[in-house]
Each structure stands twice: as structure tokens, then as C-alpha cells.
Amino acid sequence: MSSSRLSCKRTKRGCPTSPLFGQVLAPASSRRCDLTARELPRNAKTCRTIVGRVPREAQRNKKPDIRLDIRLQDFQARLKTYTRHRITIRSLTALLLLLTALSGSQAQDNADSVLTSDLETSLAPAALPPAPVTELKAFDSKNDHGHSVTLNWRLSPDDGAGKNIVFAYEVYRWVPFFMDSLKSVREKLSQTESAIAELEVFEPPAKHLLNMHREGKPGKGFADSVKFYEDTLAASKRLLPEYRQQVDRLRDERDEGIDRIPSAHTSYPSEGEWRKVGTVVAGESRFENVGVKDKESADYLADNTPYYYRVDAVTVNPAVRSQSDVVGPVRSSGQWFNTGRVPVFVAVMVFGFLTVYFITRAKRGIDLYVRPLAGIDAVDDAIGRATEMGKPILYVLGLGTAADIATIASFTILGRVARRVAEYQTQLIVPCYDPIVMTVAQETVKAGFSDAGRPEAYNEDIVYFVTQSQFAYVAAVNGVMLRQLPATNVYMGRFYAESLILAETGALAGSIQIAGTDEIAQIPFFIVACDFTLIGEELYAASAYLGREPLLLGSLKAQDYAKAAVIALATAGIVAANLDWTWFTTLFRVSR
């Protein structure tokens, strides 16, 4: 076999058509993929599929041959190659047969027969099917809304071992023929609805055009089409009511059909057939048959319906396969509690308890220390500066929506700023990106002015909407900065790519700038370009810090204790991971 040893030029790639797919022999020195004829894919020249890179450590290793276990990363790529391989085998066989038929000389015949014999040996499908999968189990997928069944099995003994000929596993579900009639009803319904939509769209402009024509104002080239429009409108008038009735009838039929799905499945094994619902690559022993919950969809997988499954182990030649035992009936259903989120639930409960506990303590009058926040302390000074300079204060709420916590925290700071502005009789400008944020900000500023005892000073133009286009908004705010030269710019909320453009323009305009955001990527920009920056959680702490209300301070204290707990648990996690205490680390695992 050494004479037929071939090299694959794609040294860092594994070839999925190899019987040893998933494994590549990679000599470290040459960094080449060197496979024997048996190991090399039969269509080696067309071998393309990427399955992974050779790790750097392996490349550096001085050993002559390293068997690398490369995981398949792209399932689609493998399926594509699988299909291509089948086509290549057929094409090559056909070509060889043609060559054999055309060849005249005996010598050529002999050569061809040798070649054909060699290739047939390599191209011929495995004569014996692989051993089937065993211990096939099907159960309702956990922690979901239903409409999903999970299967797992023990791999075929010929997958990665034994004859090593398993290429993939095909999962089949038994489907009653009734589902075909339901499918045809769905298709008819969809077609009829499309037809109605087309006629409805056609009608108004067609009528308009005909009216114009009757008034002697035909559109260019329209005169030739008058008959067509008239006929279509007449047909539309006749057909639309009929189609609408048909849609109502089909909808009823579809709904009745959907209700009948569970009972139709009880006829197993008669009046139905096995249909493929998915494929997984060799080496995988799990499949999730996920449907959708939308009853109108063709992919709807009804809950509480008895489903039957089987799994086929298939070789490169799809005709050579083995079937597993049938498993079922299995029913899918939705769960009322996601057990995969228990750690989050516990954390929320503990944190909620801590918050309530410290709020209660704060209510009793126990003094709670909060470290100074320079950014918030600077707000009052900045407002004073603006008053002295006779220039306005620009308050930017960012690009967040009213549902973002950063924006909610920003409203609180805006309320405080508005109160001070009203007291000092300074001008405030609040350009908004989101219309809902604008309406809430208007209420906040109005309340701030009222609290300061100057409701008459409130002007609806203080808070205004600009646009919902990111850079158009930036252009508008920058224009305000450069034209009105505010003494102070306050940026509080959620910011994205515009943060630095805003902050740098403000710096160029010579304004004092205070920023606060929970967008990690934007914090460095604000730190560089602004005079004071509230980093992350400081933005949320600002309301408590400003108000000094015990209720708000209590929640801050709870946050501090929670942070201490996180530090302690992270340290314990490091220790546990190093000591291989998996029971400890799995306690914190959150799924879906």
C-alpha cells in the first residue's frame, strides 16, 4: 500500500470522506497531511472540507506522526461533502464503464480491468452494514416550552472502532399519512391567501387607471391594456368572495386537522411511514427533534402526541445501513419551571432578601456609609459653573430605550439636574433619541422644576426629539454643542459608537463633561474625553447617592454584600477547579 500513499495538500485540514474522518495523520516536520490509500478519501483531489486547524503545540512537536483528533465544526460542510462524494463515485464509475466499452486493445482492456478492479475495491460500498445503534432513548426535551423531543443512543460498535464505516446517523420519525393531507390543506390555504392579497393590491390602482381612461387621460401605453384590466377586475369581483369563503373553509379544515394530529399518531404502525427528521455526524449520540409552536407553520410539532423514532447508522454508501429498534411512544410537553436556571433563581432570591433586609435596617435609622462619587459631586459644581457663565447645560440620555436600566438611572439624575437648574435659573437642553424616552424625560424635568418651586420656568422645548438615526442624532447634538457652547455636558445612559464623537466635540467646545454608562466598550472613551466618569454600577448608585434616602442606600449596601459574595465564590471556584471538585463548579452551571 505504500506505493499508493498519497498526500493531501491541505495540510491543516481533515478530510471528511476519509474512513478515519475526524482524525488526520500530520507529520510535524512537514506539516503535511499524509494518508495511506485506505485512509485517504477516494476523491482526494476534491477534498476541501475544513474541519479544524492543527494546534500549534502539535506542529511544534518533534514526533514524526501525531494523530490529531479534530472535531467537526461545520456540520453543513460535511453533509455537502457527503453528497459530493456520492456524485463523484457515480460519475467515476460511469466514466470507467464508458472507457472500458470504448477501449479496443486487449492490453488496454487488461490495464483498465486492473484499474477498474482497484478502483472498484476502493469505491465499492462496504458489503456488510454497520452494527446498529443500541440503547436508543427518546424523551421530552427538558426545560423548554414543549414541541421538542430529544433522543440519545449508544454509538454503533462500527463508529470510530470495529469496521469504522459509520458515516452518519439518520433520525426517522413515524409520520401518519394524514399529515400529508394536512400539509396540502396548508399549502392550498397559503396559495389562496396569496391570491387574495394580489387581487386586493391590484384592484385600487386598476380602478384608478380605468377611471382615468374613461376621463380621456390614458397613461402611456395603457389603451392596449384596458381590456386586460377590465377582465381582471371583473374576475376579481367574482373570485374574491369565493376565495374568501375558501380561505374560511380551509382555515377550519386546517384547525380541525391540527386537533386531529394526536389521534392520527395513535394508528402506528399502520397508515403511515418513516420519514427522516434529521442527520447527525458519526461520533454524535444525541439529536433534538425541535418543532415550532406556531400551529400555522409546517414545522409545527404537536405536544401530547405519541411519536415513534428510530435511528439508522449509515455508511458512505447510503444503501448500506442498519436500523435501530423503534422507540416510543414519546410525548412532548412544556415545563413550568426551568431547572437549568435554579442557580440564577437562588441568586435572585438571596439578593432580593439582602436588599429588603438592608432597606429595613436603613429605615430603622442605622447610618450606612456610601463612598463619595466624584462624578455626582461634580454635577452641582458644573451647574453652578453654567449659571456663572450664563451658558446652558446639555443633558444627553444616550441611545437607550426607556426599558434600559441605564436610561432609568439617567432619569433620576436628570430629575436632580432639572431641580438644580430650576433653582439656579439656568438653561437646560435635553435632545432625545427615542420618543418614549423623550416623553418620560419631559415628565422628569417638569417634576424637577415643580419640586424647585418654579413650575412656570418649565418650557416644553427643553426636552425635544431629534431623530432615531444614530449619526444624525450625533450630528444634531454636536451642532448644539458648537453653536450654543454649553458650559456643561452630561452624558448618562447607554452609548455606542457615538460616545467618543460626542465627548471629543464637547471637549473641543471647552465644556465641563460628566459621563456615566454601563456599556463596557464606551467607558474608556468617556474616561479619556470627559472630566468625570461614572463607571458601570456607579451610574445606578447615583440615584441613592443623590437622594441619600435610606431606602435607596439600603439597596446599595445589598449590592456591596453581593459583590463580596461573588468574590468569595469566585475564589472558591478557582480552588475547586484546581482541585477538580466538579460537584462545586456544576452547582453554578446555568443552562438555556
Place this chain on the structure above:
Amino acid sequence: MRRQIPLALVMIFGIFMIFQYFVPHESSEWVYEFLLDWIYIIGIFALALGIWSLIRVSVEKIHSRKSGWGYPIITLAGLFLMILFGFIGRRDGVWGLYFMTAEGLSNPMFRHFFDYILIPIQSTMFALLAFFIASAAYRAFRARNILASLLLIAALIVMLRFNPYMGPIGPYVADTASWLLNVPNLAAKRAIIIGIGLGIVATALKVILGIERGYMGKG
């Protein structure tokens, strides 16, 4: 009553949203999606308010001849022209007003205004970021003290990592840069993220319990 009803609504829906996260059942999802639909509905009404606000402020600026009063004219002209072009379309060779269909989106003037004015202007604004990054980096990297010097050195290493002409020291620079990004930088980022997470939960709890009322104009 004006304050209590909104507070009660916030509490009810806030608590529902907390528990919804732990309930994957279809009925829970249905209520969740129903509530999310309300956000869109409210958003559409709020957009009308927003456009009205923009028109009012612009008209006021033009009327009172405030500084830069010419810009609102362009704003209003752009607003109304795009709305107008968006409704004028051509079907079967005939121009008309189409309020219910999408002919207006293929109106050449609508497309041209969008493709050749709005998009280039927005791209220009975004491109300015490159220059602002340079000026901000210059300010940040001035070695005024030890911390600023450390920042400068770290930034230089990370920047040099992408230099293709580093010769034999290239791998060492790349390893150091990767370490800087993956160890001290990531550690600090994670600390901030944990703080933000806790802050979000605490603020959400305060909003649900009615302690934080800044969003109602009561700071």
C-alpha cells in the same frame, strides 16, 4: 391614585417578568410576547409625539430667528420631502399616491435622497471617529505620571502586535499583547460587568418595589 396605579402596574408586570424568566411554558411565553407587543404599540404613538416635538421646536427656532435658525428649515424640508416621496410611487407606468403599499420606497427621489445624501452624511459622521480616536489617544497616552506611563506602554505593546515588521521579537510582542488583553484587561472588564449586573438587578428591584421613581418624574 395618579401615582399608585402606575406603581402597581410596574410591580405586577415587573414580578411577572422575573418569574417568566424561570417558566419556559408556552402560556408564559404567550403573555411575555403579548406584553412585548405593547412596547411596539406605545412606541408608534410616542413616535408621533416625537415628530410633533421636533416640528414644534424647529418652527419655534425659525419663528424667533434664534442662532442657526436656517438649520431647522432644512430639517423640516427633509422631513416633509421624505414623507412626500415615500408616498408617491409609480405603478404600471402611472404615478400616484400610495398610502397602503410600498411603491414609494422605490421612488427615485426617495432612493436618491437616501442613498446619495443620508448614507454619505452618516458615513462621514462615523468616519470622524477615526480622527477623534487619534486625538483622544494622544491625550490619554501622555506620560504624566506612573499610571499614565503604564497605560502608554501597554497601549504601545498592543498596537505593535498588529505591526507586520516586528522581526524576531514579533512572537514575544504578540504573546505579551495577548496576555495584557486576556489577563489584566479581561479581569478588570469582568469585575465591571459583575458590578453592572448586580447594579441592574438592584435597580430593577428598586423600580419593582416602587423605591426608585425617577422614571415617573419623582427622583
